[in-house]
Amino acid sequence: MPSARWRSTRWSRRSPAIPACPWAWPTWRRRSSPFLKFDAADPRWPDRDRFVLSAGHGSMLLYALLNLTGHAGMGIEEIRRFRQLHSPAAGHPEFGEHPGIETTTGPLGQGLANAVGMALAERMLAARFGKSLVDHRTWVIAGDGCLQEGISHEAASLAGHLQLDKLTVLYDDNQITIDGDTSLSFTDDTLKRFAAYGWAVRRVDGHDAEAVASALAWATRVNKPVLLACRTIIGFSAPTKAGTAGSHGSPLGAAEAAAAKSAMGWNHPAFEVPEGLRERWEAAGKRGGGTRRAWLKRLAKHPMQAEFERALAGRLPEAWHEPLAALRAKTAADMPKIASRIASQRALEALVPAVPEMVGGSADLTGSNNTNVKGIPAVTAGNFAGRYIHWGVREHGMAAAMNGMALHGGIIPYSGTFLVFADYMRPAIRLAALMRQRVIHVLTHDSIGLGEDGPTHQPVETLAGLRCIPNLAVFRPGDAMETAECWELAVKRADGPSVLALSRQNLTPFRTDSGENRCARGGYVVEEASGERRATLIATGSEVPLALVARAALEADGIPTAVVSLPSWELFAAQDASYREQVLGDALRVGIEAAVGFGWERWLGPEGIFIGMGGFGASAPAEDLFRHFGITADAVVAAVKKRLG
Ligand SMILES: Cc1ncc(C[n+]2csc(CCOP(=O)(O)OP(=O)(O)O)c2C)c(N)n1
Numbered sequence: 120m121p122s123a124r125w126r127s128t129r130w131s132r133r134s135p136a137i138p139a140c141p142w143a144w145p146t147w148r149r150r151s152s153p154f155l156k157f158d159a160a161d162p163r164w165p166d167r168d169r170f171v172l173s174a175g176h177g178s179m180l181l182y183a184l185l186n187l188t189g190h191a192g193m194g195i196e197e198i199r200r201f202r203q204l205h206s207p208a209a210g211h212p213e214f215g216e217h218p219g220i221e222t223t224t225g226p227l228g229q230g231l232a233n234a235v236g237m238a239l240a241e242r243m244l245a246a247r248f249g250k251s252l253v254d255h256r257t258w259v260i261a262g263d264g265c266l267q268e269g270i271s272h273e274a275a276s277l278a279g280h281l282q283l284d285k286l287t288v289l290y291d292d293n294q295i296t297i298d299g300d301t302s303l304s305f306t307d308d309t310l311k312r313f314a315a316y317g318w319a320v321r322r323v324d325g326h327d328a329e330a331v332a333s334a335l336a337w338a339t340r341v342n343k344p345v346l347l348a349c350r351t352i353i354g355f356s357a358p359t360k361a362g363t364a365g366s367h368g369s370p371l372g373a374a375e376a377a378a379a380k381s382a383m384g385w386n387h388p389a390f391e392v393p394e395g396l397r398e399r400w401e402a403a404g405k406r407g408g409g410t411r412r413a414w415l416k417r418l419a420k421h422p423m424q425a426e427f428e429r430a431l432a433g434r435l436p437e438a439w440h441e442p443l444a445a446l447r448a449k450t451a452a453d454m455p456k457i458a459s460r461i462a463s464q465r466a467l468e469a470l471v472p473a474v475p476e477m478v479g480g481s482a483d484l485t486g487s488n489n490t491n492v493k494g495i496p497a498v499t500a501g502n503f504a505g506r507y508i509h510w511g512v513r514e515h516g517m518a519a520a521m522n523g524m525a526l527h528g529g530i531i532p533y534s535g536t537f538l539v540f541a542d543y544m545r546p547a548i549r550l551a552a553l554m555r556q557r558v559i560h561v562l563t564h565d566s567i568g569l570g571e572d573g574p575t576h577q578p579v580e581t582l583a584g585l586r587c588i589p590n591l592a593v594f595r596p597g598d599a600m601e602t603a604e605c606w607e608l609a610v611k612r613a614d615g616p617s618v619l620a621l622s623r624q625n626l627t628p629f630r631t632d633s634g635e636n637r638c639a640r641g642g643y644v645v646e647e648a649s650g651e652r653r654a655t656l657i658a659t660g661s662e663v664p665l666a667l668v669a670r671a672a673l674e675a676d677g678i679p680t681a682v683v684s685l686p687s688w689e690l691f692a693a694q695d696a697s698y699r700e701q702v703l704g705d706a707l708r709v710g711i712e713a714a715v716g717f718g719w720e721r722w723l724g725p726e727g728i729f730i731g732m733g734g735f736g737a738s739a740p741a742e743d744l745f746r747h748f749g750i751t752a753d754a755v756v757a758a759v760k761k762r763l764g
């Protein structure tokens with residue numbers, strides 16, 4: 120049943136008022152419409168506008184436009200192979216499949232939040248390099264689903280707060296989602312909602328191209344982010360399915376499709392673009408060529424050309440690691456007994472001044488995550504020259520916007536929150552991994568070692584959950600030296616995201632050497648056994664010092680024992696088998712980690728022993744908790760002795 124709202128539109132579902140065929144539209148529609156700045160000859164041109172199809176299920180819109188505007192790599196053959204293996208025209212837009220695809224979308228709301236990050240990156244790079252090099256806009260098409268998702272609130276609220284005025288969202292306000300009319304579940308006043316965030320909003324007839332064009336022109340003039348609620352009919356012109364959820368995802372069917380095409384005056388065979396029309400579209404694809412060439416000339420003369428190109432290419436500055444090497448040498452000499460979150464802050468103090476594209480932030484836990492660096496100002500609505508972002512309590516929006524910043528290029532974003540809240544960011548972390556983006560999350564308070572905040576804040580399953588995300592590097596360093604090494608690896612890792620799981624509590628240092636980055640192989644022998652190994656204690660993070668205490672006791676009792684630190688399972692798994700065997704050894708293997716044992720079988724085999732958590736934690740001082748849950752050197756010693764008999 121069509122809803123009252125539906126009937127209130129000026130179309131009826133059965134007989135939509137169909138505009139004349141698009142190629143016969145009046146002249147303004149064929150003029151050099153300047154809204155989207157791009158050049159099909161170079162879809163990665165850094166100063167292009169970014170277009171994000173947040174409603175990723177409409178992927179064919181993007182593919183068809185890439186094809187029509189003359190982009191290489193999206194020919195009619197690719198279009199024919201829509202949703203087939205190895206086609207760049209995948210079910211949802213996939214970053215990396217075609218250079219004209221700015222981001223992977225499909226999980227609703229992510230694209231919108233990516234776009235907020237892109238728009239923020241644009242403002243920040245404009246502040247750094249000037250308007251002559253960086254002056255572009257970000258455009259989004261989002262649907263009801265994107266705006267229903269919670270992440271849209273976080274992202275839009277932030278965009279409003281920061282007044283990202285070069286961001287425009289076209290909301291495909293068709294009042295339909297998969298289950299049916301949006302009245303089933305969605306009665307927000309979306310315009311009021313966005314206005315309350317500080318956006319400029321307008322309602323537009325989405326089928327009136329002239330009205331849309333004038334709204335877009337307006338959007339480029341206002342100094343706020345803009346939401347245009349474009350009232351549309353899904354499946355426009357399909358005789359029985361227009362305006363219904365039936366046209367959302369399944370093919371219309373031959374008869375319905377034929378009727379829809381003929382109603383629009385389209386009488387051409389499938390996959391054929393009629394003569395004259397392709398030329399016009401290709402001309403649109405070339406329209407930005409002059410602007411791009413003028414930009415290239417400006418770049419060639421720009422005093423910051425080399426620096427701009429370096430940052431945009433994702434290459435680190437030549438001497439980026441020198442301050443970190445100095446820190447590592449000092450750490451080896453001083454052997455500070457500090458929490459790994461504090462060690463992380465020291466690493467950042469070495470890295471951030473040396474790597475100008477690093478942009479930090481925290482989801483309202485700056486003082487706990489230790490993500491700030493003295494002298495680095497925060498970004499504010501009026502001043503984008505800062506390099507630190509107060510994301511507010513918006514973990515999901517933060518992680519997705521960081522993806523957008525990394526995708527934009529020229530920025531290496533790092534953030535902070537508690538490890539347990541990785542779950543609030545998980546969909547965005549997963550997409551960063553899928554898109555191979557360098558995004559770094561500083562996740563502190565990484566176990567029951569955080570103490571009194573109790574089980575809601577104590578991650579137990581989180582490490583296992585992160586380690587199973589393909590292409591995500593999970594680092595859990597065990598002392599200040601390992602923390603500096605893991606930071607080095609995360610910053611160097613250009614083709615994927617990293618998380619650093621860091622302790623709240625102080626850690627007894629064990630590393631005295633500072634030459635080779637020993638974490639680079641993911642795992643290594645910290646202390647070899649004094650004789651032929653009878654046991655190998657394998658630990659990560661705060662449990663490495665504990666393993667060393669246990670080793671000392673076992674050695675004193677005549678049981679030669681080695682200790683292995685395993686700060687990154689992913690890097691260790693990538694080593695050759697002989698190295699892994701040599702590190703893990705043939706003796707009894709004991710895994711120690713203040714988390715659930717899920718996944719540890721991989722290193723321990725069926726005969727190994729795991730000492731860690733069996734369930735949720737509790738609220739108490741950290742030392743009491745380690746004792747209560749049996750994660751102590753004594754427990755390790757007892758378990759080894761019992762097994763060895
Ligand atoms: C996070 C997430 N949840 C669910 C889905 C499955 N899904 C795909 S499209 C869609 C409905 C979207 O409705 P709308 O955005 O209004 O798109 P329209 O049908 O109007 O094109 C849903 C639930 C998804 N892609 N992402």
Ligand SMILES: [Mg+2]
Pocket residue numbers: 262263264291292293294295296
């Ligand atoms: Mg919809």
